Amino acid sequence: MRLEAAEGEDIFKLWMTDDDLDQLRRATVSYRDDVILQLGGFVGFRAFEIPQVKLTHVR
Secondary structure, eight states, rough: OOOEEETTTTTTEEEOOHHHHHHHHHHHOHHHHHHHHHIIIOOOTTTTTGGGGGGGGGO
């Protein structure tokens, strides 16, 4: 993971590396969990956006 100090005391920005994301994806036990990780990690969806996705949104 990449950690970088941000503005303010005790405030940091944190990024997962591609290897971190791959390792986390391998630990998933369902296709659903893997898709959730992909929406956040590759597409850039935020946590509140992921539950709003419907199958009709996918082309």
